[in-house]
Amino acid sequence: MPDLRAPIITRLRQGTGVGWLRVAILLVLDSLMLSLAWIIADSWGTPVNSFELFWKSSQEPGFLLPIMVISLGILAASGLYGTDDKRRDYFTLIKSLTLAQIVLLIIAFLYKPGLIVSRSTFLLSWLLSIIFVCTERLLIQLAIVSLRRQGAIRQRIFLLGDPGDVEEARKLLDRTARFDVRGQAILPSESNQEFWIEILDRVRQLRVSEVFVCSWEAVRAPIFLYWELMSSGISLRVLPIGLKIPSQWSEIKMIDGLTTIRFRSPPILGSDFWTKRFVDIVAAISVLMLASPLFLAIALLIKFDSRGPIFYKQNRVGLKGRHFKVWKFRTMVIDADRLQKELEAKNEMKGGVMFKMKDDPRITRVGKFLRRYSLDELPQIINVLLGEMSLVGPRPFPLRDVEKMSEHHFIRHEVLPGITGLWQVSGRSNVVDFEDVFRLDITYIQNWSLALDFQILLQTIKVVLQKEGAY
Incomplete structure (x- = not known):
């Protein structure tokens, strides 16, 4: 028996195509930078046929394939193709590229123990990979920031909450230059089903990708709101304006079903x-x-x-x-x-x-x-x-x-x-x-x-x- 609570085919999340395009561009550019780093390292490093590890010769077209698979796989596993600010975590990026290099060396030893590996080639490829990929991502970020300041490629969102919280949220989000607030709604003291149906219809017509709830405690039927938005391909995000917590990097952690917010140590320490x-x-x-x-x-x-x-x-x-x-x-x-x-x-x-x-x-x-x-x-x-x-x-x-x-x-x-x-x-x-x-x-x-x-x-x-x- 079909599940009558949701449509037969749930709509793809708004902005999914843009997200996939972003990931594809990053993958292509990262691949180009890594390939360039290894090609330069192979030409500058000591020639000891170290590339016979996975392939016969560095002159053959497919000699970079295993390097790309391992390196890009580790970057993806580290969340560097994800959303929000994770893909701009340069410290994690450097660690992931270093790990990829270590994995390649380990595989080289296990696959062919008697192989003489060019240390200069591996060191050069490691250093150049870090320089090229970090520079590429920094330039991409600068270009994105410049375009967003001009009003382009901003994420379309809708604000929902109490009057004071919605106004404060709009000010905070405007400073980021990342969002295009297409609309907002004030939560009444006594909301009913007709109110939510009207809000959901309005949100769908505006074709926003996310709804920011600024006053979560004022939402009387959160599971209904979550279900209807997700089935329409719209994400739900809570912006805790009224919750006076330090504005510091944090992560959501579940403890036996209890939601907690854990804060990382402040930057510029240690x-x-x-x-x-x-x-x-x-x-x-x-x-x-x-x-x-x-x-x-x-x-x-x-x-x-x-x-x-x-x-x-x-x-x-x-x-x-x-x-x-x-x-x-x-x-x-x-x-x-x-x-x-x-x-x-x-x-x-x-x-x-x-x-x-x-x-x-x-x-x-x-x-x-x-x-x-x-x-x-x-x-x-x-x-x-x-x-x-x-x-x-x-x-x-x-x-x-x-x-x-x-x-x-x-x-x-x-x-x-x-x-x-x-x-x-x-x-x-x-x-x-x-x-x-x-x-x-x-x-x-x-x-x-x-x-x-x-x-x-x-x-x-x-x-x-x-x-x-x-x-």
């Missing part, structure tokens, strides 16, 4: 911190070596332009609230700190936490040029080498600004401050509300990754060259 620190040191040393002529030229310009020292050192608040002196090229007259008190009434930052003034009379002629291109920040490379700052992170504020902060703002001091950050690439001085600055800092802290750091650094170069929001 091995994350030391990885970030290693990259900072290598990059800082490279910048000092390459930019030393520029440092000398700027120092001479400052010395000839106005009276005072070349460098300006100011007390700032850094990691765990510790005070340190930040290094900058001097861009103001020598008594700038005293003059600031007379200019406080002209502060353009809302809330009074930070001091920003577009036509600040304290800035020198050379200082205006340095600030326009953010060249005054270059000496902070010294702070990076001393371990007081990082290349990317929340900006360190002067004591005057920190004293005006609210208690919830001090979470910024749990990570190393940075020379650049999300605030700098999101408008810089054009962001005039300190709460917006704080929100950008928290977004960075909660979503940190090396890929995000590299993305911000690249975006910083673009922002500096275009002189966006600089004064």
